[in-house]
Amino acid sequence: MSTLSALLKREGLMQALVLAGLALVWEASSRAGWVHPFLLPPLSDVLVRLFTDMQSGAVFVDLGLTLYRALTGFVIAAVLAVPLGILMARKRGVQWFFDPLISIGFPMPKIAFVPIFILWFDIYDTSKVIMITFSCFFPIVTATYSGTSHIDKWPLWSARSLGASENQLLREIILPLAAPSILTGLQIALPVGMITTIVTEMLMGGSGVGGAMIAAGRFADSVGVFAGIMEIAILGMVVIRALDRLRARLLVWHPENRAH
Amino acid sequence: MTADFGIKIEGVSHAYGGGQSGLASGTLALKQTDLLIGHHEFHALLGPSGCGKSTLLYLIGGFIPVQTGSISTQKGPVTAPGPDRSIVFQNFALFPWKTVLENVMYGLQKKGLPEAECREIAQAHIKLVQLGGFEQAYPSQLSGGMQQRAAIARTLAVDPDILLMDEPFGALDAQTRRVMQEELRMIWKKRPKTVVFVTHDVHEAVFLADRISIMSARPGRIEHQIDTGLGPERDESTLTDRRFVELGEQIWRLVREQAVLASRGGL
Ligand SMILES: Nc1ncnc2c1ncn2[C@@H]1O[C@H](COP(=O)(O)OP(=O)(O)O)[C@@H](O)[C@H]1O
């Protein structure tokens, strides 16, 4: 056990070293003039920019807007897709109606709908959030449907013979049993939602990390563009880690959370 | 209430995977089964593997619909599962996301009992099956035998009129099994109920039951019924009782006959 944690610590250290090494190579390559600093500005310049933008608060406005759009779209998608996925698994009629629509919709490149949404709604938050919801919806509904339809009948029968009504089954038994699959669906949808947020911001403008990057690009501000990429990387990592934590907390009962 | 019968099974046939008629192409698990189980009788069901014992329990439990024939209890015909007929499944069927305590409390909460009382009754039953100290464990952290005892506690806690048990002690070691048998018999004496107890262990059936049914090889039917006539008290001395030993041998022969037929049936 202690050797395992030591090994894990060592592995974490190695990973940090690799990242530090890459950062050094980045810094050195533009400082030494191997690549033109306009194409790849030194890491230190990018970090300085991030720092000054943090001091002025500009970063937090952009990050906040991006996060707000991404999470709003993601949560709306979850609220719609989880119940629909469960209903599809439990009611033949619902499955019959939605299955073909989802089969068509899932593989479709959602970004192709941007012009339509701009036409129908606006270029502001409404159509951005709708785009994000639209792209998060399919992975969540598919994972929920598949997880719910593979539930064993035994816990359901147990609950019924212990006095649960048909309606209580849904919330008290089926939802927790499908939770691992639902969470997997959410974990797949979240990065999709983040990507969609940045791309729609780039296409439609307005503030937010994506919009700021496009603006920086227009002004030939390559340090600004790279600062945007760093922001996206950090935001993405934080949000995805947070969801991993949530999964571990919700599924404490699951063998996946027992290392030994 | 007139207490002339506990469960009445009349002309029940059951086919899996076939047509609705019950006699189409699928597997015929039960064929024209009749069985009358007395009110508050402890009834054991013996028979070769695959003869339809579990199927019969699921039908009584209302988990699968009756295709042909009828099954009724004091409450009328069986149409759906209900807390008056609680079951211990062969594979435990615990709720994996609930702790042992939460599992045992579930049925009590469904009865609408106050939380403190649910907890108290649940804890008493957890002690009864010797799982004290494991209240906060999740099923996946328990051995098979412990899971089985948790499932037994969960079902006994709701104190159903009819108790259905599908090889409930199958995953227990010989020692624990003996203790559980005596405990079960004691609980049944304290809080009388109609019990249908499926087992493949002849001595377990004789030790526990008032009456024993032996089912035929598939498609299952009740082939023999025997009163054990061992009286209400069962303990260590029962095991050396002459009648216990004789019954064991007699029933073992009958069961083996059916098992041989089952293996000849070519599966
Ligand atoms: N869900 C099912 N689908 C098809 N066949 C089944 C199903 N359940 C049981 N059977 C078949 O029905 C017969 C009786 O099964 P079961 O009641 O489980 O027997 P037992 O409990 O006596 O071993 C067996 O031949 C089994 O293969």
Ligand SMILES: [Mg+2]
């Ligand atoms: Mg069985």
